[in-house]
Amino acid sequence: MNIVVLDAATLAGVDLSPLAQFGTVSTYEHTTAEQVISRIKNANVVISNKVQLNAAHFSQLSALKLICAAATGTNNIDLVAAKAAGIAVTNVAGYSTPSVVQHTFTMLGNLMTNIHRYADDCRHGAWQQSPMFCRLDHSINEIAGKRFVVVGYGNLGQAVANVAKAFGAQVIIAERPNSKEVRRGRMAFEEALKVADIVSIHCPLTPQTENVFNAETLALLPKHAILINTARGGIVEEHALAKALESKQLAAAGVDVLSTEPAQADNPLIQYSGDNLLLTPHTAWASKESIDRLIAGIAENIASYLNGGQTNRVV
Incomplete structure (x- = not known):
């Protein structure tokens, strides 16, 4: 053969x-x-x-x-x-579930504790110049107690939810966008966004989910919210996300996928230079x-x- x-x-x-x-x-x-x-x-x-x-x-x-x-x-x-x-x-x-879950929380942990900023400060001598034993220039927050919204509750979404619960987060399962009914144990999509501290995307890219995170829906999120996308790039409208990050309408985002891959030089998230975005090259699945x-x-x-x-x- x-x-x-x-x-x-x-x-x-x-x-x-x-x-x-x-x-x-x-x-x-x-x-x-x-x-x-x-x-x-x-x-x-x-x-x-x-x-x-x-x-x-x-x-x-x-x-x-x-x-x-x-x-x-x-x-x-x-x-x-x-x-x-x-x-x-x-x-x-199902082969990549543990890898994607790990990547999701690696990105989230970095953003919530600002590890990337502190590591950069250390490389540039800020700790060495500190008047005290530590540096507290950037906010440090815990996952515990946060309202953790899962969008897409298949095997992967469920695995992420379980880890979020282990961190002590309050998990909220978002209903499908534009659904006319809200199933038991779920919250309407837009209502979930309004109360979210963290949003983690794990739904497939379909006509119903394409660009479902756009200027209008991103504006529903509290300004302190963090968005993580390890699903598909087309689910998030990239110009809207870049604008929300730049204006601080959204606190931070971790993105592993883009609408066109490999990344194009003119992609707004590639061009974005703010330190409230972590961008990885579609590696969440690849342990x-x-x-x-x-x-x-x-x-x-x-x-x-x-x-x-x-x-x-x-x-």
Whole structure:
């Protein structure tokens, strides 16, 4: 069996040996649209994170039987065309939850205690010049007791909520935006924003959530609130967020995702220079352990397919 990994760079150099039990594994760090056909023309299994695969490809790939998305999302694969071509598609869900939870609270902890500012002060000699034993130039706040609003209450949102509770926060589960009813145990989306000290986003990007955090909804947040987005960039309108941070309408934000990735030089959050924004390059999911779980999940999917099973089948 010929197995081809199209964008191995997204796997951060982890051990791919669990895949070798199924056949010959060929890896490419990156693959352009023009290179796809030549690289997978003889492949039986294709593994891809972000390389787009569509009907034009499938019509030329008679050997291809299985596409393994090296991710949870499958939006880069034309699922309708894959089904029509008789090609199975799988994904891996839940592998990155511990990593994203850790990243969420790493960003939040930095912002609430201003560690990044204090570390910068130390590098520039401020502590050495202090008239007392410490520096207290920037506010230091606890998660304990804060109203922690979770937007998106799937497995990831629930895991974040559990950790927030362990810190002693008062967790509030936001109802879906524009929902006409509020389920038991939840608070209407706009009402939740009005009382939030912290907002952590974990919902998928859909037509209903695209730019749901915009100038109008960000204005509902108290000025001391902190926003964390480790979900999808398109959920937050970036010009509005940059403006809210600059005007101090919002205290701070931690952002791991942008609407266009890789980041573009003209993105307002890339251009923003204030120290109340922490921006990371879509790394919340990418702990070594997370990627190891991803590879193990892909191997399980291939084994299941070969045995006639349906594990993680999307198509």
